[in-house]
Amino acid sequence: MSHSLQGKTAIVTGSSRDIGRAIAEGLAADGAAVVVNYVGNAKAADDVVAAIVSKGGKAIAIRADISNVSDIRRLFDEAESQFGDLNIVVANVGVAVIKPLVEASEADFDLVFGTNARGTFFTLQEAARRVRDGGRIIAVSTGGTKMFFTQTALYLGSKGAVEQFVRVLSRELGPRGVTVNALSPGFTDTDLLPERDRAVAAGMSPFGRIGAPRDVADVAVFLASDEARWLTGENIQAGGGVA
Template identity: 90%
Template sequence: MPHALQGKTAIVTGGSRGIGRAIAEGLAANGAAVVVNYVSNSKAADEVVAAITSKGGKAIAIQADISSVPDVRRLFDETESQLGAIDIVVANVGVAVIKPLVEASEADFDLVFGTNAKGTFFTLQEAARRVRDGGRIIAVSTGGTKMYFTHTALYLGSKGAVEQFVRVLSRELGPRGVTVNALSPGFTDTDLLPERDRAVAAGMSPFGRIGAPRDVADVAVFLASNEARWLTGENIQAGGGVA
């Protein structure tokens, strides 16, 4: 689908590294003009933009802290100002604090829920207000919400909230032809997956390996395309068969 998204404008929050970067590059390779959102690492975001533009794509980097509602709104304002109306939003930002529930502090809770739940909620809110009719909204969750790992109460709780946001918003935006779906990666080769866990994680997949960011990104590109027009309110598992 090299031109499937031609003429579309997309925002990818947390688009400077890992799965977010792969999604940004995948959308651009299929013709979309992409906003690469980042919070602090401008160098990494600029590298993504350069990688896209060097292949003839269109991309810009916009700094915004998704845990800040004014920043979320500014991100959408600047996107519309520089690239026009928005067609695709991928709410990808996520942070994790891994520790037993009894050891989690209020600061830990505020960090994880402030980014993953609050940040995603207000990203979805702005997307709902601004995405054109027939648009695509994708929120990145995690396959972990159905696996109940220890020490992950904060992370999985915040992502469980995201999945509920998606289900409700899909009903609210259906009359406009806007699809809203969750995308749940499994064990993926990013800096969130500790080296010590990789061999075990690979053994849990029928494919005998962990995922590459591109594996997940290709699913996101599909969800952003017209071919996914009949999918909404779903939680698409992109975990290589890990269950």
């Protein structure tokens, strides 16, 4: 552990797998006490906690459905009850429905915007209320909002909203020394990237590969650190040079 985040506490939503897990593990490795949030897979969340604890870190798992505002508030209540004052919140939860805009149903819209936009909005709201002065708030978006893809209107639209939330909140919390940034992964080895697209995605990066969750997580850990104190209201692209 580098211990640069020693004494800090963090919530990472959607952190039982993929990028969220890597962020939770990265924050813990730097000394933060981490709340691992999950909604459906308790075993996966417990595995993350066990991995962190086995390396000398501190973590607990808390179930909360980020599309439910009362669950969000309970998540923060329980986190404070367990770890005290909060310093870092990473709003990482995201879902995708991939289909042409003309085929998207009301249920599809409600699922994606209810989780990615509404859920993130109220996570950011609670973070703004609870994070201590000088804290760090990070919202995970996507490099896709800078590109043009078919069948992604719901996903990219919801993430575009997240980026605007970040810009506004950074201004509102600046007087308290709280930084608020978006982190936008590119093509990354997660469940959201179909197998059929991986070779093409790798070819779009100068590095000739898709990203690993750790590649993105290391940027998140930097944004949570004191070294990132002069960055706020930014959308940090973590896409391996894909543009």
